[in-house]
Amino acid sequence: MKNSIILLVLVTTVLFSACQEEYIEPNEFSDVGWYTSQFRETELFKIGVNDYISFANLSQNEVEHFWAIDRSSFFLEGPIGRTDSVFSKYIVNPGDTMSVEKTVHVLFTQGGLQQVRLYNTFRDSVAFRGQDTLSAQKVGDLWVIDTTFVVDVYDTIVTNVLVRQEGVDLALGTDTIYVEAGATLEFVDLTTVGRPDTRSWRVAGESSSDSTAQLTFKKLGVFEAVFTSSRAEPNIPTDFERFILPNPIKVIPSSKPFELAARITETEDETLLVPFNGELNPFANQTTNFTVTINGQPASISSVTLSTNDATIVEIKMAEPIYRPDTIVVSYVGGTLESTDTRLAQAFSDEQVIMHDVNLLPTSYGFEPEGEGWEPMWDNGADFEYTTEKAASGQYSLKITKLEGQAAGKFHSIGIPFNMEAEKTYTLKYKIWVDPANTANSINTWILPNWKQFWQPLSDLPKGEWVTITQEHTAPAAEDERRFMIQIPENGTFYFDDFYMVEKEERP
Numbered sequence: 001m002k003n004s005i006i007l008l009v010l011v012t013t014v015l016f017s018a019c020q021e022e023y024i025e026p027n028e029f030s031d032v033g034w035y036t037s038q039f040r041e042t043e044l045f046k047i048g049v050n051d052y053i054s055f056a057n058l059s060q061n062e063v064e065h066f067w068a069i070d071r072s073s074f075f076l077e078g079p080i081g082r083t084d085s086v087f088s089k090y091i092v093n094p095g096d097t098m099s100v101e102k103t104v105h106v107l108f109t110q111g112g113l114q115q116v117r118l119y120n121t122f123r124d125s126v127a128f129r130g131q132d133t134l135s136a137q138k139v140g141d142l143w144v145i146d147t148t149f150v151v152d153v154y155d156t157i158v159t160n161v162l163v164r165q166e167g168v169d170l171a172l173g174t175d176t177i178y179v180e181a182g183a184t185l186e187f188v189d190l191t192t193v194g195r196p197d198t199r200s201w202r203v204a205g206e207s208s209s210d211s212t213a214q215l216t217f218k219k220l221g222v223f224e225a226v227f228t229s230s231r232a233e234p235n236i237p238t239d240f241e242r243f244i245l246p247n248p249i250k251v252i253p254s255s256k257p258f259e260l261a262a263r264i265t266e267t268e269d270e271t272l273l274v275p276f277n278g279e280l281n282p283f284a285n286q287t288t289n290f291t292v293t294i295n296g297q298p299a300s301i302s303s304v305t306l307s308t309n310d311a312t313i314v315e316i317k318m319a320e321p322i323y324r325p326d327t328i329v330v331s332y333v334g335g336t337l338e339s340t341d342t343r344l345a346q347a348f349s350d351e352q353v354i355m356h357d358v359n360l361l362p363t364s365y366g367f368e369p370e371g372e373g374w375e376p377m378w379d380n381g382a383d384f385e386y387t388t389e390k391a392a393s394g395q396y397s398l399k400i401t402k403l404e405g406q407a408a409g410k411f412h413s414i415g416i417p418f419n420m421e422a423e424k425t426y427t428l429k430y431k432i433w434v435d436p437a438n439t440a441n442s443i444n445t446w447i448l449p450n451w452k453q454f455w456q457p458l459s460d461l462p463k464g465e466w467v468t469i470t471q472e473h474t475a476p477a478a479e480d481e482r483r484f485m486i487q488i489p490e491n492g493t494f495y496f497d498d499f500y501m502v503e504k505e506e507r508p
Contacts, residue, residue, distance in 0.1 A: 029060060029061060030059075030060060030061045030062070030122040030123060030124040030126050031059060031060045031061070031126055032059045032062075032120055032122070032126040032127070032128045032136070032145050033057075033058035033059055033060075033128065034055065034056060034057055034058055034059070034118060034128075034147075035055075035056040035058055036053055036054065036055050036056070036149065037053050037054040037055075038053055044150055044151075044152050045149060045150065045151040045152065046151075046152045046154065046235065046236050046237060047108060047151060047152070047153055047154070047237055048153070048154050048156075048237035048238075048239060049108060049109065049110065049111050049153050049154060049155050049156055050086075050087065050088075050107070050108070050109055050156075051087070051107075051108065051237070052076055052080075052087055052105050052106055052107040052108065053105075053106055053108075053116075053151065054103065054104070054105045054106075055067065055103065055104050055105075055106065055116060055118070055149070056102065056103040057102050057103070057118060057120070059120050059122075059126075059145075061122070061123075062120045062121060062122055063121045063122060063123060063142055064100075064119075064120075064121050065100065065118070065119060065120040065121070066098050066099065066100050066119050067098065067099045067100075067101070067104050067106075067116065067117065067118055067119075068097055068098050068116075068117040068119070069097050069098075069106055069114075069115070069116055069117075070097070070110075070114050070115055071095075071097060072108070072109050072110035072114065073097075073106050073107060073108050073109065073110075073114055073116075074088075074091045074092075074094060074106070074107045074109065075091070075092055075093065075096060075099050075101075075104055075105065075106060075107075076090040076091060076092065076104075076105040076106070076107050077090055077092035077105075078090065078105060080105065087107050088107070090105070090107075091107065108151060108153045110153065111153045111154060111155030111193075111194075112152075112153060112155075113150055113151070113152055113153075114150075114151045114152075114153050115148050115149065115150060115151070116148070116149040116151060117146070117147070117148045117149075118145075118146075118147050118148075118149070119144070119145075119146050120144070120145045120146075121139075121142040121143065121144050121145075122136060122142065122143045122144075122145070123141075123142065123143070124143060125138070125143050126143060126145065128145065128147075134147060154194060154195060154231065154236060154237045154239065155193055155194045155195070156193075156194055156239060156241070157191065157193065157194030157196050157229050157230070157231065157239050157240065157241040158191070158193040158194060158241065159191050159227060159229050159241050159242075159243040160189075160190040160191045160192070160193070161187065161188065161189060161190060161191070161227050161243060161245070162187075162188040162190055163177070163185060163186070163187055163188075163225075163245065163247070164185070164186040164187075164188065165177065165179070165185055165186070170247070172245065172246055172247060173246055173247060174246060174247070175247055176222075176247065176248045176249070176250050177247045177248070177249045177250070178250050178252055179217045179249060179250070179251050179252070180217075180251070180252055180253070180254040180255060180256070181217060181218060181219070181220060181251055181252070181253060181254040181278050181279075181339065181340070181341040182216065182217070182218065182254045182256060182258075182277045182278040183216070183217060183254065184214050184215060184216045184217070185214075185215055185217070185249070186212065186213070186214055187201050187203075187208070187212070187213045187215060187225065187227070188211070188212050188213075189211045189212070189227070189229065191229045194229070194231065194239060194241070195231065196229040196230055196231050196239075196240075196241075197230075197231055197232060197233045198229075198230050198231070198232045198233075199211065199227065199228065199229050199230070200227070200228045201213045201215065201225065201226075201227055202225070202226045202228075203215060203217075203223050203224070203225035203226065203245075203249060204217050204218070204219055204221070204223040204249070204251065205218075205219065206218075217249070217251045218251075218278055218279040218311070218312060218340070219251060219279060219340060220251050220252070220253065220340055220341050221250075221251055222248050222249065222250045222251075223248070223249045223250075223251065224244055224245060224248065224249070225244070225245035225247075225249060226242065226243070226244050226245070227242070227243045227244075227245070228240055228241070228242045228243075229241050229243070251341075252341070253341035253342055253343065254278060254339075254341055254343060256277070257343070257346050258276060258277065258278055258337075258338075258339045258343035258344060258345050258346060259276065259277060259345065259346040259348070260274070260275065260276060260277075260332075260346070260348050260351065261275045261276055261277035261312070262275045263351070263353075263354050264330050264351050264352075264353045264354070265353065265354045265356070266322065266328070266353055266354065266355050266356040267356055268356050268358070270317070270318065270321065270322045270356075271315050271316070271317055272292070272315070272316040272317075272318070272328070272330065272353055273307070273313050273314075273315060274313065274314040274315075274316060274330065274332075275312055275313050276312050276313070276314070276337075276339070276345060277312070278312060278339040278340065278341065278343065279311040279312050279339060279340045280306055280311055280312065280314070280337055280338065280339055280340065280345075281338045281339070281340055282306055283306060283336075283337060283338075286304040286314075286336060286337070287301045287302075287303065287304050289304075289332060289333045289336045289337075290304055290316060290330065290331070290332050290333075291330070291331045292316065292318065292328060292329070292330050292331075293328070293329045294318075294320075294322070294326050294327070294328050295326055295327050295507075296327070299318055299319070299320060299328075300318065300319035300320065301316060301317070301318060301319065302317040302318055302319040303315075303316070303317045304316050304317075305317075311340070314337070316330070322355075323505045323506065323507045324355055324356070324357070324502070324505040325505065325506070325507070326355065326507065327352065328352070328353040328355070329350050329351065329352050329353070330348075330350075330351050330353060331347075331348065331349045331350055331351070332345070332347055332348050332349075333347055334346050334347025334348075335347070357502065358502060359500045359501065359502060360418060360426075360501045360502055360503070361416075361418055361499055361500060361501050362416055363394075364413070364415075364416045365413065365416065365484075365498070365499035365500070366392075366393060366394050366396070366497055366498045366499070367386055367394075367396040367397055367398050367496075367497060368394045368395065368396055369395075369396065370386045370396050371386030371396065371398060372415065372416075373413055373414070373415030373416030374386075374398065374411055374412070374413050374414075374415070374416075375411070375412065375414055375415065376409075376410065376411050377410040377411065377412055377485070379407060379408075379410060380407070380408075380409055380410045380411065381402070381406040381407025381408060381409065382400050382401060382402040382403075382406055382407075382408070382409030382410075382488055383400070383401045383402075383403070383406075384398065384399060384400045384401070384409065384411065385398075385399050386398060386399075387399045387495075389495075390433055390466075390495050390497075391497055392431040392433075392466045392497035392498050393497065393498055394497075396497075397433075397495045397496060397497040398411065398486070398495065398496045398497070399493070399494070399495050400486070400488050400493070400494050400495075400496070401492075401493045401494075402488045402490065402491050402492060403491060404491055408487055408488055408489045409486070409487065409488030410485060410486070410487050410488075411485065411486045412448060412483050412484065412485040412486075413483045413484045413485075413499075414483055416483070417480075417481040417482060417483050418482050418483070418501065419478070419479065419480045419481070419482065420473075420475040420478070420479040420480075420482060421475060421478060421503075422475055422476070422477045422478045423474065423475065423476070423477075424474070424475060424503055424504075425472055425473070425474040425503070425504040426472065426473050426474075426475070426501050426502065426503055426504060427470065427471075427472055427500075427501070427502050427503075427504045428454070428470070428471045428472065428473055428499075428500070428501050429468055429469065429470050429471070429498070429499070429500040429501075430445065430468075430469055430496060430497070430498060430499045430500065431466050431467065431468050431469070431496070431497045431498045432456075432461075432466070432467055432469060432494060432495065432496055433464075433465065433466050433467070433494070433495035433497075434458060434461060434462075434463045434464070434467075434492070434494055435463065435464070435492055435493040435494070436463040436464045437492070437493075438458070438463065438491075438492030438493065438494070439490075439491070439492065440458055440488075440489075440490035440491060440492040441457065441458060441459060441490060442455060442456060442457050442458055442489070442490070443456050443458065443486070443487065443488055443489070443490075443494065444456065444486075444487040444489065445469075445471075445484060445485065445486055445487070446484070446485040446487065447473060447479075447482050447483075447484060447485075448482065448483050448484070448485050449481075449482075449483075450479065450482075452473060454471045454473075456469055466497070472504065484499060
């Protein structure tokens with residue numbers, strides 16, 4: 001038994017020795033990789049000043065590596081608390097611009113494009129495969145991956161504003177700025193530090209988000225102007241800075257007449273809006289001081305009130321319905337309305353009202369922008385372009401030129417269909433400019449796909465100017481997914497603009 005045990009030990013020893021002699025030590029595996037705390041960014045990191053980014057070198061079996069940063073940046077040593085907002089207390093070895101740590105936290109204290117460099121060397125060829133493949137370059141006996149991360153650091157916003165009165169720049173300070181009621185101040189945003197993309201001005205109940213804001217002062221009193229500059233665009237660090245103008249703004253009574261400020265308009269709910277050039281004090285019993293005629297006939301006024309949304313506007317309601325084709329004229333006796341700065345309103349006579357209007361067609365029916373939604377039909381033969389040469393309104397019109405030998409011009413609004421309700425009559429309009437050299441006798445417009453034709457003779461149509469063509473169509477049934485077609489059967493050059501459709505209204 002003892003000999004058997006000895007024999008077993010000897011056999012085991014021999015087998016183990018044989019295995020030891022056959023074992024081959026594997027080569028070291030090399031790989032390159034990294035990670036940043038802004039892993040969603042791929043090319044340009046974006047961060048606010050005095051904030052940090054963590055960078056980790058995930059490479060394996062590198063011979064050496066180091067991180068290098070700009071002199072305005074600093075390495076931090078954690079742990080860094082989640083709620084910390086001031087990171088300068090974590091700075092380690094101020095002034096050092098290189099580190100051999102696997103993971104570094106880099107604080108950026110200067111705005112603009114900053115760099116963080118990662119340098120790795122390997123005994124074997126390696127490659128980093130991200131959106132683009134970065135392959136190692138052989139330098140001597142080693143393979144080198146040398147990459148630089150670019151960080152766009154956004155400075156803290158520093159506001160810079162200018163205030164202008166009647167073209168004169170005002171000095172910022174403690175001096176009071178005096179403004180007459182109804183007058184304006186110009187506020188200009190000159191802020192560049194911190195690259196803001198939004199702003200707001202607020203003063204005396206008025207506000208604006210324009211870079212150059214014209215604000216009108218309507219109320220008497222002393223006010224302060226507040227300016228806020230901010231970064232709100234997605235994917236960039238947010239920031240804002242509020243600036244209170246040091247100058248008090250004192251609004252005093254105006255020396256100008258208190259009068260009608262613009263045209264009188266009708267709203268969709270048949271209210272007449274009468275705008276004055278200053279805010280009005282509350283009033284009552286003014287119906288006898290205004291007169292309104294509709295189509296040349298005196299009309300009864302139901303009420304005259306001060307707008308609840310804008311104290312510069314008087315609202316007039318009529319006792320009878322108003323219709324779109326009506327011609328309405330308004331007059332005021334004067335002296336019975338008072339502004340908040342104690343001026344009496346001036347009289348006015350026979351001011352024609354701009355009637356409420358609505359185009360049931362989208363703006364693309366005016367070929368803005370550049371013919372969106374309009375296309376030539378499959379059998380169009382004419383030359384065409386969406387041009388800025390001529391436009392009845394906006395920037396663009398459709399220019400069609402049919403030459404001898406070409407098939408008819410045909411264009412339709414296939415990308416912007418419209419609907420019509422059953423048994424309703426619609427007023428259809430468009431504008432046309434006919435070249436004076438044209439000899440064509442007519443053009444056609446159609447409503448598709450039911451091929452409703454509107455023939456338009458040209459013999460008596462003025463040429464060389466924009467002319468409005470008006471037509472009507474009563475839909476016998478609900479007509480959905482309609483579109484217009486322009487047909488040019490004869491030779492010539494034509495421009496089209498401002499297609500319009502509205503439900504027809506008629507006074508009974």
